[in-house]
Structures are given as C-alpha cells and as structure tokens.
Amino acid sequence: MILNIIYPTSQTHIDIVEDFDQDLIDQLVALSQKHDFLIFEDRKFADIGNTVILQYSRGVHRISSWSHITNAHLVPGPSIISGLASVGLPLGRGLLLLAEMSSEGTLAAGAYTQAALDMARTARDFVIGFIAMQRFDPPPPSYSGPPEDWLILTPGVGLDVIKERGCDIIIVGRGIYGRGNGSPSDVIARQAERYRMEGWVAYEERLQ
Numbered sequence: 398m399i400l401n402i403i404y405p406t407s408q409t410h411i412d413i414v415e416d417f418d419q420d421l422i423d424q425l426v427a428l429s430q431k432h433d434f435l436i437f438e439d440r441k442f443a444d445i446g447n448t449v450i451l452q453y454s455r456g457v458h459r460i461s462s463w464s465h466i467t468n469a470h471l472v473p474g475p476s477i478i479s480g481l482a483s484v485g486l487p488l489g490r491g492l493l494l495l496a497e498m499s500s501e502g503t504l505a506a507g508a509y510t511q512a513a514l515d516m517a518r519t520a521r522d523f524v525i526g527f528i529a530m531q532r533f534d535p536p537p538p539s540y541s542g543p544p545e546d547w548l549i550l551t552p553g554v555g556l557d558v559i560k561e562r563g564c565d566i567i568i569v570g571r572g573i574y575g576r577g578n579g580s581p582s583d584v585i586a587r588q589a590e591r592y593r594m595e596g597w598v599a600y601e602e603r604l605q
C-alpha cells in the first residue's frame with residue numbers, strides 16, 4: 398500500500414526484510430512500472446570494487462536486477478564507482494554518492510564532500526547525484542567541465558529543505574510510516590500523500 402503512493406522514488410532497505418523472496422521483488426517491480434516510480438535500494442555500498450560487484454549483482458538479493466538507483470560511500474576510492482558501474486551501466490542503473498550524512502558527528506563533511514563531487518565528475522555516465530544536506534555551491538570560475546545538474550536527495554529533514562537548501566528530493570521514513578510498530582495503513586497513506594504533494598509544490602516553487 399505504501400509503495401502505491403510514494404513516488405517518484407521508493408527507497409528500500411532490502412536486507413532488513415525478514416520474509417524476503419523473489420515474489421516481493423516481482424511485486425515491487427510491477428508497482429514501479431504501473432505507477433512509474435524508480436526503486437532506490439539504500440544499500441550504501443562501502444567495499445572494494447571486486448566485492449561490490451558481487452554484492453550488487455549476486456547473493457539472494459541481486460540488487461542490480463531490480464533497483465534503478467543505489468548509493469555508495471566513497472571511502473574505498475574510485476574503484477567502488479568503477480566496480481558498481483561495471484554491473485549497473487549495462488543495465489541503465491544510476492548511482493548516488495554519500496557526500497554528506499544526516500547523523501550527528503558524521504565525518505562526511507568539508508573536504509570529504511568536495512572529494513565526492515570530484516569523484517562524481519570522473520564518472521558522469523553512472524553517478525547521477527548525491528545524498529547531501531543541501532545543494533552544492535555553483536562551480537568556481539576556474540571550472541571548465543560540462544554544465545552540471547546533480548540530483549540532491551536529502552534525508553532526515555522536513556519539507557522546508559527543498560526551498561531553503563535547494564535539494565531535489567527529500568527522503569522520509571518515520572515521518573510517513575510512524576515509529577515503533579508503525580502507523581495504521583490509512584495514516585501512512587495520508588502522510589505519504591501529504592509529503593508527495595507538498596514536496597512537489599515546494600520543488601516547483603524553487604524552480605521559479
């Protein structure tokens with residue numbers, strides 16, 4: 398029910414589903430086609446190239462076969478992007494880099510965030526944007542690369558960040574499904590619709 402409503406992207410954490418099976422994936426993919434939303438598996442890959450190739454394409458989840466977008470930390474260096482790209486590019490997938498995080502005391506800030514941008518610029522065919530807490534400043538006058546329009550997805554925030562911080566998509570979990578055992582499904586549906594509608598309005602206002 399939630400997935401019927403939350404689009405343009407639906408974020409998953411497939412490794413915490415206790416009764417995972419292929420039927421779940423088939424249903425998810427069918428819903429994404431019916432409602433035209435993208436599936437974003439929030440896997441936060443963080444290993445060397447050879448290992449992420451296997452984690453992305455193999456195992457029980459076979460993430461690359463159904464998830465349009467996934468994300469990765471850049472701690473291992475560029476091999477994590479090239480490894481994931483070797484699997485994802487032929488399938489038309491896209492990657493988000495974690496340039497910043499919402500958690501207190503995160504090390505993903507300052508020079509680390511700049512490094513994420515630099516690394517993304519070396520893989521423009523596969524990296525589509527960032528998990529970040531705000532839109533980056535425009536490139537300096539010395540920048541001579543192609544025009545840039547990275548997607549910025551921002552978690553752990555309210556709707557105000559779309560206008561105030563220039564992000565494109567807000568990632569909302571508990572604000573929609575509640576805490577503890579979760580909310581009744583009609584409450585979840587209402588909350589999801591509220592975020593979807595208000596998020597879109599804020600996005601359009603920002604573009605004006």
Ligand SMILES: O=C(O)c1cc(=O)[nH]c(=O)n1[C@@H]1O[C@H](COP(=O)(O)O)[C@@H](O)[C@H]1O
Binds near residue numbers: 410552
């Ligand atoms: O990559 C993410 O999506 C992510 C990055 C980050 O810095 N902070 C963060 O909360 N997230 C994810 O965003 C979602 C936020 O959920 P709530 O805190 O319940 O709204 C969770 O799925 C987190 O794993």
